[in-house]
Amino acid sequence: MKFLAGENIPELLEKLSLLSEVWAPRELRGSGGTVMFERWRSGDPLDLEHFASLSAKDMVLPRTEKLFGFSYAFGGAAVGNPFGAPAESAGGIPATAGESIRITAAEPAGNVVLFGARACDAKALTVLDALFDQTDGKGYNDPQYRARRAGLTVITLACVTSDPACFCSSFENGTAEKAGSDLILYPVDGGFLAEAVTPKGETVIESGVNSRNKVGSARGPGDSDPETGEAASGLTLFEESALETPVLAVTAKVEGLEGLRQKLAAIFDDLEFWQAETEKCISCGYCTYACPTCHCFNIHDEMRGDREGVRLRSWDACMFHLYTQETSGHNPRPTLAHRYRNRINHKFSYYPENQGEILCTGCGRCIRGCPVGLDIRDVLRQAVECSASPGEGGDR
Amino acid sequence: MTTVVQAGVKATDPLRPEPAKVIEVIAETANIKTFHIAFDEPSLMEAFTFLPGQIGQLGILGAGESTFAISSAPSGRDGIEFSVMKTGVVTSAIHELRAGDPVAVRAPLGCAFPTDDWRGKNIVLVGGGIGMAPLRSLLFYLLDNRGDYGDLTLVYGARTPEDLCYADNRRDWEERPDLDFTATIDTVCSTWDGCVGLVPSVVEEKAPSPDNSVAVTCGPPIMIRYALESLEKMGFREEQVYTTLERRMKCGIGLCGRCNLGPKYVCTDGPVFSLTELRALPNGL
Numbered sequence: 317m318k319f320l321a322g323e324n325i326p327e328l329l330e331k332l333s334l335l336s337e338v339w340a341p342r343e344l345r346g347s348g349g350t351v352m353f354e355r356w357r358s359g360d361p362l363d364l365e366h367f368a369s370l371s372a373k374d375m376v377l378p379r380t381e382k383l384f385g386f387s388y389a390f391g392g393a394a395v396g397n398p399f400g401a402p403a404e405s406a407g408g409i410p411a412t413a414g415e416s417i418r419i420t421a422a423e424p425a426g427n428v429v430l431f432g433a434r435a436c437d438a439k440a441l442t443v444l445d446a447l448f449d450q451t452d453g454k455g456y457n458d459p460q461y462r463a464r465r466a467g468l469t470v471i472t473l474a475c476v477t478s479d480p481a482c483f484c485s486s487f488e489n490g491t492a493e494k495a496g497s498d499l500i501l502y503p504v505d506g507g508f509l510a511e512a513v514t515p516k517g518e519t520v521i522e523s524g525v526n527s528r529n530k531v532g533s534a535r536g537p538g539d540s541d542p543e544t545g546e547a548a549s550g551l552t553l554f555e556e557s558a559l560e561t562p563v564l565a566v567t568a569k570v571e572g573l574e575g576l577r578q579k580l581a582a583i584f585d586d587l588e589f590w591q592a593e594t595e596k597c598i599s600c601g602y603c604t605y606a607c608p609t610c611h612c613f614n615i616h617d618e619m620r621g622d623r624e625g626v627r628l629r630s631w632d633a634c635m636f637h638l639y640t641q642e643t644s645g646h647n648p649r650p651t652l653a654h655r656y657r658n659r660i661n662h663k664f665s666y667y668p669e670n671q672g673e674i675l676c677t678g679c680g681r682c683i684r685g686c687p688v689g690l691d692i693r694d695v696l697r698q699a700v701e702c703s704a705s706p707g708e709g710g711d712r
Numbered sequence: 713m714t715t716v717v718q719a720g721v722k723a724t725d726p727l728r729p730e731p732a733k734v735i736e737v738i739a740e741t742a743n744i745k746t747f748h749i750a751f752d753e754p755s756l757m758e759a760f761t762f763l764p765g766q767i768g769q770l771g772i773l774g775a776g777e778s779t780f781a782i783s784s785a786p787s788g789r790d791g792i793e794f795s796v797m798k799t800g801v802v803t804s805a806i807h808e809l810r811a812g813d814p815v816a817v818r819a820p821l822g823c824a825f826p827t828d829d830w831r832g833k834n835i836v837l838v839g840g841g842i843g844m845a846p847l848r849s850l851l852f853y854l855l856d857n858r859g860d861y862g863d864l865t866l867v868y869g870a871r872t873p874e875d876l877c878y879a880d881n882r883r884d885w886e887e888r889p890d891l892d893f894t895a896t897i898d899t900v901c902s903t904w905d906g907c908v909g910l911v912p913s914v915v916e917e918k919a920p921s922p923d924n925s926v927a928v929t930c931g932p933p934i935m936i937r938y939a940l941e942s943l944e945k946m947g948f949r950e951e952q953v954y955t956t957l958e959r960r961m962k963c964g965i966g967l968c969g970r971c972n973l974g975p976k977y978v979c980t981d982g983p984v985f986s987l988t989e990l991r992a993l994p995n996g997l
Binding site: 383384386388415416417418419421447448455456457458459581584585611612613614615616617619625627629632634639640641642643644646648658661662665666669670 | 724725726727728729731733752773774775776777799800803812813814816933958959960962963965966967968969970972973974975980994995
């Protein structure tokens with residue numbers, strides 16, 4: 317494997333930022349320790365120790381994203397102000413038949429390097445791919461998601477320590493999960509061992525070669541040593557190394573998750589169970605926003621004046637009452653219990669059934685950030701226990 | 713669920729609508745209008761096909777879009793129709809539309825009635841209120857392919873005579889010898905000399921045979937509930953009964969996450985479901 321000295325990371329990011337936006341975790345100034353994935357610019361500090369509060373899903377599903385722009389060709393009218401006064405009074409222009417719409421595509425997404433993701437963040441991307449980038453032709457593909465995903469390179473920081481809320485070891489590979497990562501950095505003394513998982517990862521390693529043009533050096537990037545014909549050592553950020561990869565952290569494991577789909581089906585109609593589990597929930601939606609796999613969205617239009625506007629999509633949350641509220645007043649998921657039951661089933665039953673992936677990677681963000689201390693691991697444990705003795709209620 | 717999802721008009725960019733124009737607005741009732749629309753691009757209009765039961769997103773850029781059943785005949789080549797009840801922000805904006813006004817449409821979406829599987833069978837249509845919209849499209853299709861099907865029965869009801877849609881169509885349907893059509897209203901009314909009674913009871917009175925038959929019901933949830941009871945009482949088995957569902961929808965393509973019943977999405981797996989399929993779903997019916 318290759319060794320990357322810790323002190324060389326800013327230089328690597330510098331190189332990468334020539335061709336891509338770079339996003340990396342850093343402590344928000346004045347936040348008292350909140351770490352977030354932020355756009356990295358030369359000189360910005362990094363925080364590779366703490367866990368980012370929110371996930372990196374913005375890289376592929378921005379919290380608000382323009383789907384397209386639109387404009388009306390001429391006249392005022394019919395739609396001058398869809399929410400307000402009758403068309404005739406919009407700017408004094410009478411309603412005119414024969415206007416036409418022009419739709420303009422959103423600007424294409426550029427390349428992004430995500431630096432310092434964790435295995436759970438990277439895995440979440442492949443989980444989302446199963447829905448938004450379906451190659452089997454059965455579903456619809458999402459062109460904007462696919463463009464962002466194609467332009468994304470993920471450099472993952474392997475976890476040698478973990479947080480009490482982490483529970484990725486409940487799933488197949490835990491901290492050793494490689495899916496979704498292009499390059500994995502394993503922390504070792506003085507730096508990191510780098511393992512390229514994909515061709516994109518190889519490219520990152522190549523971009524480090526001969527990158528350091530010392531002052532006074534006549535050589536340009538990509539030049540090799542004229543005498544040896546090899547890339548001069550000392551001019552590459554990634555050096556060959558015989559170091560062993562470190563022992564990775566083992567996180568909390570929720571037992572009994574095998575056959576969870578059947579277990580959840582067994583307690584589906586036990587609304588009392590779901591009421592008990594959600595008693596303290598305040599429907600704030602934090603868990604859905606922090607989650608790396610939650611992807612529900614809303615679509616809405618914003619006008620700029622009377623003539624043009626944009627159609628946007630933005631994150632939505634299944635824990636909100638209005639999410640499924642119909643205009644008639646009917647709500648198919650009227651209570652918190654209904655909504656949370658759907659949330660858990662979506663993650664651990666429906667999505668696995670439809671997409672073949674569990675819609676959770678055990679990152680623990682929903683646990684760390686929940687304002688009332690609702691712990692999804694407890695809910696899963698209770699569900700497993702309760703399904704073993706349906707009707708008796710288990711330990712509620 | 714029987715028919716595969718058809719590619720929308722923009723299979724490559726399914727969230728992007730196509731510009732279209734309102735050709736005609738027909739006021740059906742005090743709060744329901746039917747909008748006949750056509751795509752701006754003639755080649756798109758020529759290539760457009762759908763099957764009865766499929767849905768579409770009709771919207772006004774700036775106000776938003778909502779999901780509606782396509783209520784016109786699949787054989788119609790000059791446009792498609794949506795019947796819209798004025799209820800919320802988007803439908804109120806749509807109700808302001810006049811002929812010539814621009815709209816934005818994403819269609820067709822969702823799965824159709826499995827009309828191929830129904831060939832040779834008798835078909836019983838049970839509709840209430842605005843729920844007649846998808847049944848109207850289905851009925852047009854069945855009448856266009858009349859020879860492929862057995863007896864056709866339609867019971868269509870609303871609260872009052874003024875709440876019945878599709879007056880012109882109803883006159884045609886009443887005159888057709890190859891369709892047994894009954895329009896009914898909930899309570900006696902001085903302007904109505906036709907059938908009076910709730911839709912499920914009228915269906916029971918007409919008592920179409922369940923033998924080699926399929927029943928399709930669409931209407932307000934309470935009507936569907938009692939219609940299903942009546943049909944089962946008459947001997948229709950689950951697999952002979954179909955309905956269409958409605959949910960709040962945004963994307964219409966199975967991504968945004970809100971219209972699911974268990975693992976099935978009304979927008980892509982539905983809106984057409986057989987009673988067998990629904991009863992297998994958690995909280996189906």
